[in-house]
Amino acid sequence: MRAVRTAFEENFRERGELGAAVTVLVGGRTAVDLWGGWADAARTRRWERETLVNVWSTGKGPTALCAHLLADRGLLDLDAPVAAYWPEFAAAGKDGVLVRHLLAHRAGLAGLREPHSLEQAYDWELTCSRLAATAPWWEPGTRSGYHTLTYGHLVGEVVRRITGLLPGEFLAREVTGPLGIDFTIGLPEDQAGRAAELVQPPPPAASDHGALRARMPPLVLAALGNPPIDGADANTPEWRAAHLPAANGHGTARAVAALYGVLAGDRGVLSPGAAERVREGQGRCHDLVLGIGIPFETELGLGVWLSGEHGSYGPNPRAYGHDGFGGSFGLADPDAGISVGYVMNRMGPDLADDPRKRALIEAVYASLGTGA
Template identity: 75%
Template sequence: MAEQAVPHIDGRCDARFEGVRAAFTENFRVRGELGAAVTVLLDGEPVVDLWGGWADAARTRPWERDTLVNVWSTTKGATALCAHLLADRGLLDLDAPVAAYWPEFAAAGKADLPVRHLLSHRAGLAGLREPHTLAQLYDWELTTARLAATAPWWEPGTRSGYHALTYGFLVGEVIRRITGQLPSAFLREEVCGPLGIDFSIGLPEKEAGRAAELVHPPAAPGSAQAAAASQLPPVALAALANPLTGAADANTPAWRAAELPAAGGHGTARGVAALYGLLIGPDHADGRSLLSAPAAERVREGQGGCRDLVLGAAFEHDTEVGLGLWLSGANGSYGPNPRAFGHDGFGGSCGLADPEAGLSIGYVMNHMGGHIANDPRKMALIEAVYAAGVASA
């Protein structure tokens, strides 16, 4: 990629982490960054909080300290946090059948499928078998009813297969059956509101002026994306392209208003880092912990490594999902500690937590890269954080 001019970088960075500032700058110079922000919390305190570039493709709006952006699947960490909070309160048993909370889910041989399989992408419900439009995806009742009636693509519990969009409806409907609230409301009232975390599932209309415009790279317009998707095996096609979505959809008021707990989160890097820091538990959250130590440890309880049935080709090694988050593992996706964990978002965003290091990271951007995971911009930032001497496992 040709070098480009580097915009002014705002924010602060402790001297020890100047390498992170250098990597952030290099993302603009040689990795095609348009607008972005990165926050690093160490023992709950900000040691890096940087932002720069442009919030729109036309480069008319600078990226500001409070610019929000859709982070796609980085949202899943927030949804998982809601489920773990309910489990910690004794309201959700992760080993109980989903049907104990959602009786209609027992259809098509799923009566005994436990909640933990939903969190770990092992439920076999990576996508719907029937065509499902974007407008139908915005219909919570329709989408959850279809998932309840659907037979698994594989024997639940035997393999993981990334539930790209269905994860949010599956875990989210369990949250709704227990609390009477959709995940967006539960997250707002129980987590982000009380703690002042700048993150939401869906974007309130009053916040639209803060939202960055998502931009696909020139090499991946919608038509090319659709052509590539058509070559996927059936289960991956169902997971990633039923319906097929992209930046143009995510910039619309309809997407921003929808309840999409797998992909519809909007936040700042600061908000992402704070949310993922909560998943560490009480030891490193600057007094803002929600989860007990046992509950936080349960988040990264590995559910079995394998070559993922949907995303397997994107990784060098087998991957393992904990209860809602991916473990760093041999791929080093979230740093050198194999038990660190996090989640990438379509296009490049990331949330990361490393309990041994007392570390959480949030990275958000609006220029969507072509990597399905481990975007080079994200990896450069993570490498720079650990190069500063952060202790991991």
Template identity: 75%
Template sequence: HRAGLSGLREPHSLEQLCDWELTVARLAAQEPWWEPGTRSGYHALTYGFLVGEVVRRVSGLLPGAFLEREVTGPLGIDFTIGLPGKEAGRVAELVHPPAATTSEQASVFAQLAPAALAALTNPPVGAAEANTSWWRAAEIPAANGHGTARAVAALYGIFASRGSYGSRQVLSAAAAERVREGQGSCRDLVLGAGFAHETEIGLGLWLSGPNGSYGPNPRAFGHDGFGGSCGLADPEAGVSLGYVMNRMGPHIADDPRKRALVEAVYAAL
């Protein structure tokens, strides 16, 4: 999220977003919105292509196939990037949050810098798009993972258990620890208008920090999804959590349902 490629400058349609080669080629050719490495800005859709293309060039596999081969398949974790056709009957329909008025939308957009507009609106994606068969089948790693809450908790559990899953060592303890190497606290260049506080990202995941987004341990970490979903890991407490829902709230992060759930889990420890 520090690469300066939070969104595409060139108009990019939903159909084009499903074209892996085109999307990564445009990202590779684009001038960054800010000097890479100097600030964080949420790469809402582009993150999966940037990291996923590195995975593809190293392994020869797109990230969905790589995840299945290396992690979810061997461990029996019920999570996929893109939805296999045979699982179509299991997926829940997303219910979009109540629409903002035109004036409310205009007020929000007026606060957004060009990098933020590109990240969040090029192309615009909501429940209507996410409920289509073509979206579910596509390879959009930052936005169309499909899984149960138990599966999300299991994936984060690898980090909470310092790289292990049951009797298997999926990552070395050192590699699992690296995910929470802080990259510097700052006001996020994409989401900053929606937060009254600075945030800090590790290697792709947010640190809980003083705001306690992922519980009272400031070194716990996780990620929220638009609408309310979240996952977190707290290695010190030995806890991981997954929350998924189909009735979306209006928040990009820190949905009240998520906050209540996190608080309840830690109160029970």
């Protein structure tokens, strides 16, 4: 896959890459494993093979994996009401919200209505209790609206009610620990020395930022700005110590590729039927939250975004993956037998489909087509 190496190097020369890594698995075996650049903005630490980085929403796929594993074992019914596992959740007209609605961002709980600080988001019990008490923003099950931060608490609390473990603990016990996958929700203090420093893109001009916020409907403000989060938060000890399954997964590119491969059925963690269920489309629509930045309809599976006609994860419409804030992504294409993980520390401004991502994905599929 020489084309992938070429695209990876071009990301540094032409697309402003600082430090990054990419891994491609074909048939569960490593076909590409590249890393390079710098782990900090001052360029004093080289990006090493074992460098970890916060992958933001790329961690939503591994969070969804916890639910799929429980469903595969008969411990969770994806078509059951959430309140069957979390009784308090039935408040405020949510008794009909199904588990699959949580996985597909269709629960109507893309953000809390009351102000919720980042410090409060670190409090698992408080955040879950507020989510249980709040009313949906739209009729659950009818549309998708990206659950930016709430996703991890919603899916994760169902996992906790069944297993007694937070999702990161369950993932470590059942998947990453046994398989030796270098990925955690949050970051243990003794691993902080391996973490790359995230570098934010330049902020928009103050006047532009204010005008943009003024045009945003309340739902979008709640989903993307309550609590307000920027890239610098991920460099703090408080963020790393918290349990935020929607946003603070830490791992290597190899770990991301491995976990998206597990979602696709690699390593026998999920049965073939359960792995196929991951990409069960839940209906195309213009996302109620991300629609402000994505000018086309999208479709979610159960915890992942389908590549669809736009080809966000390659030319196979039924391939899938998940982007993370700033540019990281995980991808799986069970039909082609591949999974991909890409992580980086210089954050881009795009909500999805970062140019570095597109270049790498195009190179992967070009390699598959030519045997390069």
